[in-house]
Amino acid sequence: VACSLIGNKPINKDYDNAIKYYTEALELNPANAIYFSNRSLAYLRTECYGYALADATKCLEIDKNYIKGYYRRATSNMALGKFKAALKDYETVVRVRPNDKDAKMKYQECNKIVKQKAFERAIASDEMKKSVVDSLDIENMMIEDEYTGPKLEEGKVTMRFMKEMMECFKDQKKLHRKCAYQTEKITICGDTHGQFYDLLNIFELNGLPSETNPYLFNGDFVDRGSFSLEVILTLFGFKLLLPDSFYLLRGNHETDNMNQMYGFEGEVKAKYTTQMFTLFSEVFQWLPLAQCINGKVLVMHGGLFSEDGVMLDDLRKIDRNRQPPDSGPMCDLLWSDPQPQNGRSVSKRGVSCQFGPDVTERFLDQNKLDYIVRSHEVKAEGYEVTHSGKCITVFSAPNYCDQMANKGAYIHLRGSDLKPEFHQFTAVPHPNVKPMAYANSLMQMGMM
Numbered sequence: 001v002a003c004s005l006i007g008n009k010p011i012n013k014d015y016d017n018a019i020k021y022y023t024e025a026l027e028l029n030p031a032n033a034i035y036f037s038n039r040s041l042a043y044l045r046t047e048c049y050g051y052a053l054a055d056a057t058k059c060l061e062i063d064k065n066y067i068k069g070y071y072r073r074a075t076s077n078m079a080l081g082k083f084k085a086a087l088k089d090y091e092t093v094v095r096v097r098p099n100d101k102d103a104k105m106k107y108q109e110c111n112k113i114v115k116q117k118a119f120e121r122a123i124a125s126d127e128m129k130k131s132v133v134d135s136l137d138i139e140n141m142m143i144e145d146e147y148t149g150p151k152l153e154e155g156k157v158t159m160r161f162m163k164e165m166m167e168c169f170k171d172q173k174k175l176h177r178k179c180a181y182q183t184e185k186i187t188i189c190g191d192t193h194g195q196f197y198d199l200l201n202i203f204e205l206n207g208l209p210s211e212t213n214p215y216l217f218n219g220d221f222v223d224r225g226s227f228s229l230e231v232i233l234t235l236f237g238f239k240l241l242l243p244d245s246f247y248l249l250r251g252n253h254e255t256d257n258m259n260q261m262y263g264f265e266g267e268v269k270a271k272y273t274t275q276m277f278t279l280f281s282e283v284f285q286w287l288p289l290a291q292c293i294n295g296k297v298l299v300m301h302g303g304l305f306s307e308d309g310v311m312l313d314d315l316r317k318i319d320r321n322r323q324p325p326d327s328g329p330m331c332d333l334l335w336s337d338p339q340p341q342n343g344r345s346v347s348k349r350g351v352s353c354q355f356g357p358d359v360t361e362r363f364l365d366q367n368k369l370d371y372i373v374r375s376h377e378v379k380a381e382g383y384e385v386t387h388s389g390k391c392i393t394v395f396s397a398p399n400y401c402d403q404m405a406n407k408g409a410y411i412h413l414r415g416s417d418l419k420p421e422f423h424q425f426t427a428v429p430h431p432n433v434k435p436m437a438y439a440n441s442l443m444q445m446g447m448m
Contacts, residue, residue, distance in 0.1 A: 018042040033063035040072040043348070044079070050350025052076040067093055074110070078442060080350045081257040083114045109442045113260075132278045141178040152179055157240040159208075165237060166203075169196060169230035172431055177272060180233060181279070186214045188299060188411040190375030190383075190394035191251065194225025194263070197430040198398055199234065202410060205425055209238045211245045216291060218375040218394065219251020219301035219334075223262035224401055226437040227430070229271055232280070250287035251301040252334040252351075252376070256323055266438035285321045289333045296370045296418050303336035303374050303391075304355045304363050305329055306344065312367050326351070337377060338391045357387040364390060370418070373411065382409025382424045392420060399427035401435040 022039035026032065040055035056073035059066055074089035090107040097103055143151065150164035165175055187206055192199050207213045221235055222228035238246045252258060259265040259281070268277040290300040292312060304310075310329055318330050325331055335352035339345060342356040360372065371390040378400050384393045398408035412421040436443055 015042040015045045019046070031062055033059045033066045033069065036062065037066060037068050037072055040069075040076070044072070044075055047079075048348035049076050049079045050346060051348045053080070053350055067096060074106070076350070078110065078261070081261070083110060083117060086110050087114050106442055109440070113440075131282060132275055133282075135275070136181060136279075138178060138181050141181075143176055143178055147176050149173060149176060150179060151176070157237055159241065162208075162234070162237050162241060166200060166234055169227070169234065170200065174271060175233060177276075180272065180276070185412050185414045186216060186293065188216045188218060188373055188394060188413065189396040190218050190409070191220035191397050192217065192225075192231055193220055193253070193397045193400065194222055194228030194231055194267075194435075195397045195427075195430070196225070196227035196230040196234070197428050198396070198408060198425075199231055201425060201428045202396065202408075206410060206423070209242055209246050211242065214242075214245040214247070216247040216249070216299060218299055218373070219249050219287075220253045220375065221248070221251070222264040223253040223258055224435050224439075225397070226263065226267065226433045226435055228264045228267050236283075247291055248287055249291055249299065249301055250284060250289055250320070250334065252324070254284035254287060255334075256281055261440045261443055263436055263439040263443075266440070270438055285323070287320075289318060289320055289330060290315055292369075293413065294416075294418060295368070297373060297413065298367070298369055299373045300333045301374060302332060302334045302352065302376050303338055304359055304372070305332045305336070306353045308359070308362055309366070310363070335376075338374075338386055338393070340386065357390070360387045360391050373420075378404055378406050379409075380406050382407040383411065383422050394422075398425060 019039060019042045022035050022042065026035050026039070029035065036055045036059035040052045040059065043049070043052035043055060053073060053076035056069050056076055059069035060073065063069070070089040070092050074086040074093075077083070077086035077089070087107070087110045090103065090110050093100065093103040094107045149168050150161050152161060165179075168175060189202060203209075209215045215238070217235055221232050225231070235248055239248055253262065253264070256265075259277075264280075265277050268280060290298060292298050298312075306327065314329060315333070320330065324334055332352045335347070335349060337347065337349070337352075337354050338360070339354040339356050342358040344356065344359060345354045347353050363369075364371065371392060373392045373394060375394055375396075377384075377393055377395065378397075379393055379395050382395055382398065385391075386393070392411070394409055394411050395406070396408045396410055398406060400406055407424045407426055409422055409424045412423065413419070414421065
């Protein structure tokens with residue numbers, strides 16, 4: 001049964017049930033390397049990279065000659081940004097199968113990333129990095145006569161500019177680079193992941209942002225979807241237009257490692273320049289990590305913390321202008337997930353932790369909050385309420401990656417009690433550009 005669920009069907013593969021059945025099979029036969037390898041694949045497909053890594057490692061402990069186990073472990077390590085560890089496993093595969101073209105290609109791509117990272121470390125300076133902004137000469141950038149797209153009005157973002165820009169993106173046209181470099185009840189939206197046409201649908205259903213229709217987008221604006229640039233320019237444009245009514249929080253995909261693997265870096269370089277990606281990287285580092293609404297609701301992308309005792313003042317003191325560390329409050333805010341059982345456990349993703357209802361209760365009591373809102377996880381209905389109503393997940397990318405068949409959702413918070421109201425929506429058609437079109441070639445190859 002489990003094998004059929006992760007078989008050759010192109011979409012809507014039932015990985016959750018595959019995990020369930022392989023787990024049952026392993027209870028009966030805990031020494032079966034193939035079961036661990038296949039469950040590792042199911043975990044990879046559901047982005048539980050920590051669990052996938054553990055299963056692949058267990059597979060190889062049982063049978064060190066099972067080559068797929070090395071593929072799975074390499075895939076898990078690549079997803080976690082552990083490129084050297086991945087390279088070691090790809091080397092093993094190439095050594096055992098010297099005529100395997102697919103293995104050679106993956107080894108070469110991974111080796112290229114490892115060398116690139118080593119080069120970046122070698123040329124890094126301890127001195128303060130000069131911002132890419134200092135190298136831009138926006139004033140002298142010429143807008144060619146043949147350009148007919150949106151233009152800033154006296155250098156400023158207006159609502160007319162925003163509407164024209166979204167229509168321009170909808171028709172798969174580009175904004176002029178001069179405008180791109182210059183671009184300025186509450187509704188909470190979760191991950192959008194480069195699904196620009198679904199973002200437009202949110203605005204169609206819920207109204208454009210305005211002073212009387214404020215929005216908060218809770219991270220993971222980019223990667224995976226192949227219209228990430230259009231999404232982030234639209235969001236940044238509304239932030240410039242409505243600085244006090246439009247809010248953006250950082251997600252775990254507003255980071256260099258994720259952007260390199262999952263498509264945003266490749267997309268920006270394909271549509272504009274390496275310099276523009278560097279500028280996005282700088283801006284992402286300044287995005288807030290959390291938002292407290294009326295002293296009652298805390299919003300963050302990931303979740304709560306690996307240790308008790310974290311207070312709101314501790315969050316305000318985080319040095320956020322950097323790439324996130326592998327542990328600590330900043331990492332947890334971007335990466336952690338809730339779990340149904342009390343206490344904490346090892347993260348299914350291999351980063352941060354999972355936290356139970358008792359952890360949520362203690363944090364809320366200590367900080368005099370009512371509940372938290374987070375995103376970070378695909379949910380079949382677009383949202384999920386857990387921990388006795390005190391932990392809400394919202395995800396706004398319907399039919400995620402064109403294959404998950406999930407709904408999207410957004411939340412309205414109204415009145416003095418900020419009682420959440422959930423609104424669901426389904427995916428809309430988009431141009432024939434597949435998700436992950438700009439991702440690292442290893443990701444496009446599936447790394448399996």
